[in-house]
Amino acid sequence: MTKQNIIAKAVKLALFATASVAFSTTAYAAEEGDDEEQQEEQAGVEVITVVGSRLKRNNVEGASPVLIITSDDMKEQGHTTVYDALNDLTINNGIQIEGPEFSNGFTPDIRTLNIRGFGVGNSLTLINGRRVANYPAAYQGSSSAVNFGAIPQAAIERIEVLSGGGSSIYGSDAVAGVINIVLKNDVDETTLNVVYGRPVEAEGDDYRIDLTTGAVSGNGNFTIGISYRQTDPISAGDYDKYDSNDDYPYQDIEPSTLNFDTYVLDRFAGQLVDPGDQCENFGSQRFLYSESLGYLCGRDNIALTNFRNEREQLSVFANGTYNVGETELFGELLYNSSESTVDRYSIFIQDRIYNGSEYYTVLRSFYEEDLQRSLDSFYEDDSFNVSFGARGYIGEHEWEASVYRSQYELESSRVRFKAQEAIDVFFGDFFTYVGSTPVFFGNGSFGLFDNLFAQIDDSNRDLVNSALGVQTYGNETSSTGTQFILRGDLWDMAAGPVSYAAILEYEKQELKFKPDELITQPPVFPYTSGSGWLGLTGYDGEGDRDRVAVGMEMNVPLHETFDLNVAARADKYDKDSSSIGTRVTPSIKYEWRPTDSVLFRGGYSESFRAPDLVQVYSRTGFYTTVTDLYSCWQGLGSPDTFDAVDDCVGTQIFARRLGPGEVGNEPLKDETGDTRWVGFVYDVTDDLTFQVDWQKVTLEDRVSQLSTSSLLFREFECLTDGVTITGSRPSQDLSDINCDQVSNLITRVFNEDTGVDEINSFNVTPRNISEESVETVDARLLYGFDIDYGRFDFQINYSHLLSHKFDGIELRDDPILGGWEPRTKINATAKYTYNDFGMALTMLREGSTTVYDPGHPLVQDGTLSDRVPPHFRYNLTTSYNWSSDFRTRLTIRDLFDNGAPRDRTIGPNAFPWYNNFVYGGAGIGREVYLEATYRF
Structure with a gap:
């Protein structure tokens, strides 16, 4: 206006x-x-x-x-x-x-x-x-x-x-x-x-x-x-004490660090892929994040923060x-x-991708001066x-x-980035899915990163901007x-x-x-x-x-x-x-x-x-990594006892937050x-x-949103009898949620290749707990x-x-x-x-x-x-x-x-x-x- x-x-x-x-x-x-x-x-x-x-x-x-x-x-x-x-x-x-x-x-x-x-x-x-x-x-x-x-x-x-x-x-x-x-x-x-x-x-x-x-x-x-x-x-940036990452006041404990700008994380190796000379392509600096993780690209963006x-x-x-x-x-x-x-x-893309043999987490920031538009x-x-x-x-x-x-x-x-356009521009042809994670095949080890990590100039600026829209x-x-x-x-x-x-x-x-x-x-x-x-x-x-x-x-x-x-x-x-x-x-x-x-x-x-x-009528959702206790237990051969920390690995899911009435659960009471x-x-x-x-x-x-880990623990109790879990306990007591209500919140499908029941949909709702x-x-x-x-x-x-x-x-x-x-x-x-x-x-x-x-x-x-x-x-x-x-x-x-x-x-x-x-x-x-x- x-x-x-x-x-x-x-x-x-x-x-x-x-x-x-x-x-x-x-x-x-x-x-x-x-x-x-x-x-x-x-x-x-x-x-x-x-x-x-x-x-x-x-x-x-x-x-x-x-x-x-x-x-x-x-x-x-x-x-x-x-x-x-x-x-x-x-x-x-x-x-x-x-x-x-x-x-x-x-x-x-x-x-x-x-x-x-x-x-x-x-x-x-x-x-x-x-x-x-x-x-x-x-x-x-x-x-x-x-x-x-x-x-x-x-x-x-x-x-x-x-x-x-x-x-x-x-x-x-x-x-x-x-x-x-x-x-x-x-x-x-x-x-x-x-x-x-x-x-x-x-x-x-x-x-x-x-x-x-x-x-x-x-x-x-x-x-x-x-x-x-x-x-x-x-x-x-209007202040001398805040206009650079070098102003970090506790450098005697820990040295100043550039803001993450671009990186590729090999999830299996647990290390950052060394960007080498590529940082200069996006106006960034190559710096060592840690001895265990390695190098990434970064910028000194402190001065741009809103006060x-x-x-x-x-x-x-x-x-x-x-x-x-x-x-x-x-x-x-x-x-x-x-x-x-x-x-x-700036605006960034961060996602988890797969090149046919390994998973990577990638991050790339795009700046107003790169895109020549307001963000x-x-x-x-x-x-x-x-x-x-x-x-x-x-x-x-x-x-x-x-x-x-x-x-x-x-x-x-x-x-924001539009989903399909961003996939087309930055990740190439979409091939298949694994759970909620998109899987991509690239040409060679890093061929699939060519667009995502390309230097922005007159030749490709319009292409990048075509993936953006106003939400x-x-x-x-x-x-x-x-x-x-x-x-x-x-x-x-x-x-x-x-x-x-x-x-x-x-x-x-x-x-x-x-x-x-x-x-x-x-x-x-x-x-x-x-x-x-x-x-x-x-x-x-x-x-x-x-x-x-x-x-x-x-x-x-x-x-x-x-x-x-x-x-x-x-x-x-x-x-x-x-x-x-x-x-x-x-x-x-x-x-x-x-x-x-x-x-x-x-x-x-x-x-x-x-x-x-808001809790009664709104719908939303979020990505999270959980320990799927039931499928882990099945994959272990259904033992009488297992350790949720040592024996299981995390699974990324998308959890929907719905109103209680939408999944057949009881409506909320007053606090x-x-x-x-x-x-x-x-x-x-x-x-x-x-x-x-x-x-x-x-x-x-008091109304609290259901904890994903606590809900999975309650589901495990409903689906098994007498099995002992060690290494983890729920943060919420959900014993008042009956098993029928749990089955409305979590649905599963059997995977013939793995022989376990994998999560098909996961819902959390606000509850008086x-x-x-x-x-x-x-x-x-x-x-x-x-x-x-x-x-x-x-x-x-x-x-x-x-x-x-x-x-x-x-x-x-x-x-x-x-x-x-x-x-x-x-x-x-x-x-x-x-x-x-x-x-x-x-x-x-x-x-x-x-x-x-x-x-x-x-x-x-x-x-x-x-x-x-x-x-x-x-x-x-x-x-x-x-x-x-x-x-x-x-x-x-x-x-x-x-x-x-x-x-x-x-x-x-x-x-x-x-x-x-x-x-x-x-x-x-x-x-x-x-x-x-x-x-x-």
Whole structure:
């Protein structure tokens, strides 16, 4: 899409947003309301609703721990996007595999949260209390996720974060937390905001222009805004410390290594075929990979690695209300459109081939300068969230009715090799098949490599390009629903009224993966991926889900110091998308205020997550090497005992991942769990507040994809009786899968030549087979005091991981299985203000994590610790109000340019030589932003 199209969209959407607000402010004569809320406001008491409850109250701190981030907080802490602010939450301690540094991954253009390390799909995201559509591509190929990169910072009034389960209020997905994005409203001025920034060491400009306006009257209000952002790409080559493989920082342990560019591996000999002088033909260098393997060709491609993708983003938001008698009409809109480019400098072919006597694995990379064409990937996504409704009073009971629609569309394109054309160009005539591996006959030892390893020039460039094409996806997700809420007081007790909130809700979710024709065409190779793109499995599938829910929440003041809150919700799902039926989730929680300055709180809340629509409806597959236990056992003569490691060799198969219902297995159940918590809040003085909360979140029947090796082990148990296998044990307990179900997943055909039953088709499906629990302590300190020349304010947020268990294994202390979750995380801000001047310094500390490679020899012999030290970042902001209408701000992100912690177990090929699963974006370093805000 061109920039002119972006601007045209801006005009159209501004008109649509204006129409939306006009709809909610239809000209009717207004009457003064004298409802309960107005009476309370006149009495000086502000009543609010905060995430985690649908009841209105006059205290932000309640029975559930809630963190509120305002738009000013985000700016003061140096956050330039909504994602930055949420990513630095202390409760967001799980790894995320996404972003520019994962440009070859499934979802390089998404920004997600992984609260408590439970996974990106286990926290619920709302906009003004209503659900949003998921990102239309499968996160890491297997689940759904919300893209926080599609929510503009300019539209945010505040973000409310519930730490813990909330299914008794919101239903599915509210397992590890709930994020409620509250849009700006009640704006009575016009504001122009301009932001410009760039890294200190690179030339990647980042600028944003926001325009917001609105009006407030006795009849209602409206707010409308537009935000445009342009972000330039950043590459590793922009930095002296990342522009060459010679910059590898641990050369005292292991010398730097070129990136693999071209090689031929003799699989039987276990050695690389020496390329001799051929490396020069493709602009590469011949280098020794290892004494045991030999030589290959390589290039120094470090400088071409992405640190930030190019992006252009347009957002429009609107919010409005209008009073018609005693009824208030309202409407809300948030629209986002973005285009991004993922820089890809090369494309490669890697395959296993056979020359009539020996197997070889071959690799050849083709570069943009060789092909004289762009190999970049492009992503264009459009999303909108719109709702309309009305609210008012029936007697003393407040009601609200609304309808909403959230939709997300994604179009992506990427250059790939077409399967049949690549075979014709590079491998010659196709002869026959062995399992899923194509077999080729060449002319002489290396005749068959002539095309694959030919130098690219004017004589053959068109031939190579003829094997390339543009692979596309056009995915869609949506969420459409309606809500009716009724709340008020039921009766009076000695300590106060019993308040309630009831909800009736309907929602329909839809998912559609729309791959191009080459992905869905009949397979080029029988029993393989079913895709016309070489080496690409692809995704397809579509489906929907209907849900009806009813819920009730009550607050009972048992004593003037003690309130009990009880809630329950029933969600009924359609029969096609899952086997849930109706899921009831209750909760009970309490608030005890023995004094005005002390709050003790706690509770128990059940939670659940409905089966992910990606796992229910999508189809894909992957190549893998497995130990075929049954055919190995047959080939050994069916002994009573055999060793799976010493007696068997690996077999390459193509495993299809299908929905459970497609292979006759049971449909997925919902994942169910609970949250238990206790804590206290102590207002030591008017300026000093301290709070601590302990929490444990559990989830049973977690969905995991079946392990291929575990499934083969279960199949062996079904097909044999009393045979003992040594040397290997399954990683999953699949004893609950009966033998008929196993036979639906694995089919075999008898090979008369070998006398064994070989695998004909292999299917894996998601299953409810795991359990997980996380136990944490969160603490917060707020302190402020005045001095003669201004005021100091301090805020410290701290989270400590006490335990993280998965299927009974304590991941927190396991250097191998535990991954890289930090045990602690701190977000602390010190702020100073004096008249029109303000300054804030924010420290972001991630605790120690497991080293990148716990199996490294230096770790195994005790020379190195199995953990890396904590990671510190600092953001500094200064602001000045030049007048009541004009303000400027300077932001320096990563003030001291600390970079990621050094980890000497990272090898030379693991660029950017830090753990980017944990410290994504650390390579960009110090950034400086200037912001100017003017109110008309």
